[in-house]
Amino acid sequence: MSEVVLITGGSSGIGKSIGELLTTKGFKVYGTSRNPEKYKDSLFPILALDVRDLNTIQQTVKTIIEKENRLDVLINNAGAGITGPIEEIPEAEIKANFETNFFGPINVIKSVLPQMRKQRSGLIINITSIAGYMGLPYRGIYSASKGALELITEAFRMELKDFNIKMTNVAPGDFATNIAAGRYHAPILNDSPYQKPYGNTLKLMDAHVDKGSPPNLMAEAIFNIINSKNPKIHYKVGNFMQRFSIVLKRILPDKLYEKLLINHYKL
Structure with a gap:
């Protein structure tokens, strides 16, 4: 029997690559988008879901379970970028980013847990970011929202261990996707x-994304x-270097690590 996979934000970029690879490997994949009608030629079904709207989350999860009688893997991939000096980012935009990157994934997790507990099996993969391991200049809100998801996963794992439900974080570095076009x-x-x-700093960030790794590397990692x-x-x-930056943060004195970031961003 094919494992059933739900991928939020499965219409483009990393989510699309993951969905296509898993489909070719025999998984039954459902992706989501706020505008599913745009993706009629997708290799796997794209359902309507907005992670900021609890009703759409619950309806989509219900639809999949009614059709498949199970849900084996949730990949919390939907996310939004945000840049700017923290002082100048409107509060509404800060809250909107946390709605998408933090509260949204939590609500999707809450919606799939009853079915996974009933099955006594399930895997939840939260796509975070290497930026979530450090406060980056002019990306502080993004770092904070992704870092919060990293931490809450640690807590969730311990709460779910008795139900045979596993959870993990996957933090990508810079990948060649359209995230820059969609961020605030x-x-x-x-x-x-x-x-x-x-x-x-903005020019430097965009250059990093343009020279980023191909999304299929993330797809292979998720499959493994x-x-x-x-x-x-x-x-x-x-x-x-992106992965090593996390190691350096662990071993270097705080101020020395801060100096490395300042030099990297030419601040």
């Missing part, structure tokens, strides 16, 4: 004290995690 950019204001450093008997708590997928 605080405008570079001519009269802003942050105009020059923010402008330079699904097939592992006992998934780790944290995985990192990206180039060597």
Whole structure:
């Protein structure tokens, strides 16, 4: 029997790559999008779901369970980027980012847990970010929302261990996707004290995404995690320096690590 997989944000980028690979490997995959009608030629079904809307989450999960009688894997992939000086990002945009990157995934998890508990099996994979391991300049809100998801996964794992439900984080580095096009950019204001450093950092960030790894590397990593008997708590997928940056943060004094970031972003 094919394992049933739900991928939020499965219409493009990393989510689409994961869905296509798993489909070719024999999984029964359901992706989601806020506008599923745009993706009629998708290799796997795309259902309507907005992670900021609890009704759409519950309805989609119900639809899949009614059709398949089970749900084996949830991949919490839907997310949104956000950049800007923290002082200048409107509060509404900060809250909207946490709704998508933190509260949304929690609500999807809550919606699948009763079925997984009934099955006494299930795997939940939260796609976070290497940026969630450190407070990055002009990406502080994104770092915070992804870092929060990393931490809550650690707590969830211990709460779910008696039900044979496994949970893990996968933190990608920079991947060549359209995330830059979809993220909220605080405008570079001519009269802003942050105009020059923010402008330079934004160019650097976009260059990193453009030169990022192909999304199929993430798809392969997810496939291997699904097939592992006992998934780790944290995985990192990206180039060597991105993964190594987390190791450095662990071993270097805080101020020295901060200096490395300042030099990297030419601040």
